[in-house]
Amino acid sequence: MSMIISYKHHRFPPEIIAHAVWLYVRFNLSLREVEEIFLKCGIDVSYETIRRWLAKFAPQIARNLRRRQVPxxxxxHLDDVVVMISGRKSWLWRAVDQEGLVLEEILQSKRDKRAAKRLLKALIKRFGLPERVVTDKLRSFAAARREIAPGLEHRSYKGLNNRAENSHLPFR
Incomplete structure (x- = not known):
């Protein structure tokens, strides 16, 4: 059951507010670009007003969407990839289910058992135990699984983890 978002005491109709939030989040636009889009449609709304709408309504919309999300x-599929942040090497650990839904992302400075344990603990705390975990040949995953969930089925093959490899797309 999703909570109803109240748009009372706002000058613009709910459709315009929701559309502004959608444009900003979905298409990675700046506030001024969203303002320009509305101006081309004949709607004069300030970028500052759009910023206030985002601060107020985006968390509520995200909460409602999370409630509707399928389990x-x-x-x-668990995987890690190296990313450069300000010239320093970091590891982005990512978990994806068989449908391609990104379950969890954790940024770590090291690529060791402790980092793999952190990812696995966060996943189990949030979603419970899965039936099977598929990883690449990195031994950190197997060591973390042995400590946290010894009964969990683990498949570690080089070609099986393509689902997680394909999920390393740019993110905001």
Whole structure:
């Protein structure tokens, strides 16, 4: 059941407010670009007003969407990828279910058992135990699984983890 978002005491109709939030989030536009789009449609709204709408309504919309979200699949694909942040090497650990839904992302400075344990603990705390975990040949995953969930089925093959490899797309 989703909570109803109240748009009372706002000058613009709910459709315009929701559309402004959608444009900003979905298409990675700046506030001024959203303002320009509305101006081309004949709607004069300030970028500052759009910023206030985002601060007020975006968390509520996100909460409603999370409630409607389907539960993740029972096969998880775990992977890590190196990313450069300000010239320093970091590791982005990512978990994806069999449908391609990103379950969790964690940024770590190291690529070790402790980092893999952190990812696995966060996943189990949020979603419970899966039926099976698929990883690449990195031994940190197997060591973390042995400590946290010894009964969990683990498949570690080079070609099986393509689902997680394909999920390393740019993110905001």
């Amino acid at each position: 993740p699949g029972d096969v998880w």
